Amino acid sequence: MQGAQLETLLRGAEGRSALEIVRLIGERFGERAGLACSFGAEDVVLVDLLCRAGARSRVFAIETGRLHEATYEAMDRIREHYGTQIDVYYPRHEDVERMLALGGPYSFRKSLEARHECCRVRKVEPLERALSGLAAWMTGLRREQSVTRAAVETIERDEAHNGIVKINPLIDWTSDQVWDYIREHKVPYNRLHDEGFPSIGCEPCTRAVAPGEHPRAGRWWWESPEHKECGLHVQTESS
Numbered sequence: 411m412q413g414a415q416l417e418t419l420l421r422g423a424e425g426r427s428a429l430e431i432v433r434l435i436g437e438r439f440g441e442r443a444g445l446a447c448s449f450g451a452e453d454v455v456l457v458d459l460l461c462r463a464g465a466r467s468r469v470f471a472i473e474t475g476r477l478h479e480a481t482y483e484a485m486d487r488i489r490e491h492y493g494t495q496i497d498v499y500y501p502r503h504e505d506v507e508r509m510l511a512l513g514g515p516y517s518f519r520k521s522l523e524a525r526h527e528c529c530r531v532r533k534v535e536p537l538e539r540a541l542s543g544l545a546a547w548m549t550g551l552r553r554e555q556s557v558t559r560a561a562v563e564t565i566e567r568d569e570a571h572n573g574i575v576k577i578n579p580l581i582d583w584t585s586d587q588v589w590d591y592i593r594e595h596k597v598p599y600n601r602l603h604d605e606g607f608p609s610i611g612c613e614p615c616t617r618a619v620a621p622g623e624h625p626r627a628g629r630w631w632w633e634s635p636e637h638k639e640c641g642l643h644v645q646t647e648s649s
C-alpha cells in the first residue's frame with residue numbers, strides 16, 4: 411500500500427472502536443484481508459467482531475503440528491458457533507522432516523537459534539504463504555502484553571511482509587476489556603485460559619503461569635523477555 415493510501419486509512423480509523431475498525435477494514439479490503447487466528451482470547455474476540463461487523467475478511471490459522479489439544483477443540487467450537495470457514499496452513503513437511511532429522515523433536519530447547527528455526531519452519535513460512543495474496547492482515551496484539559509489543563500501532567505498514575497493511579484493532583485493550591467482551595457476548599474460548607494459561611502457543615513451549623506472574627511468562631519460559639516472539643510480528647524501524 412502506498413503512503414498516501416495508508417494515511418487515508420489511518421485518518422479513517424482515528425478515534426474508532428475496534429468494531430468500527432474491523433468494519434472499515436472489511437469494507438476497504440473485503441476478502442483481501444485476513445485475520446490470523448491462534449484461538450487465544452484476543453483472537454476469538456476478533457472473530458466475534460468480524461461476524462458482528464458483517465466483514466468478509468478471511469480467518470486463517472497456522473497449524474504448527476505442536477498445538478494443544480484444547481486449541482483444536484477451540485478451533486472446532488469457533489467454526490461451529492460462527493459458521494466461519496477457517497483456512498489452515500501447515501508447515502512444509504520436507505522442512506519439518508529435515509529439522510527433526512537434524513535436531514530431534516525438542517531441538518528448540520537447545521539454543522535460541524534452534525528455537526527461531528523451529529518457529530520459522532512451523533510458523534513464519536506458513537504465515538508467509540497465508541499472507542501472499544492478501545492486502546491486509548489483522549492480529550490480536552495488545553500493547554500491554556509484552557515489552558516487544560509496546561511500540562505497535564493500530565494500523566501500520568508491515569515491512570516484514572511486503573509492506574501489506576497490518577491492523578491491530580485491540581492494541582489499546584486491557585486484559586479485563588478482552589474478558590469483559592468474552593463474557594458479555596458469550597464468545598467460545600480456549601479452555602486453557604481457565605487452567606492458568608493467559609497466553610497460548612505451541613504445547614511444548616507454553617506453560618501455565620502462577621498468580622501475579624507476567625501473562626507471557628509461560629511462553630518460552632527459559633528465554634529472556636526481549637526474545638519472546640516467534641517471528642510472526644517483526645517490528646522494523648519504519649513500521
Ligand code: SF4
Nearest residue numbers: 518528529532612615
Ligand atoms: S513455539 Fe515452540 S514448537 Fe512452536 S514453532 Fe516455536 S519453537 Fe517450535
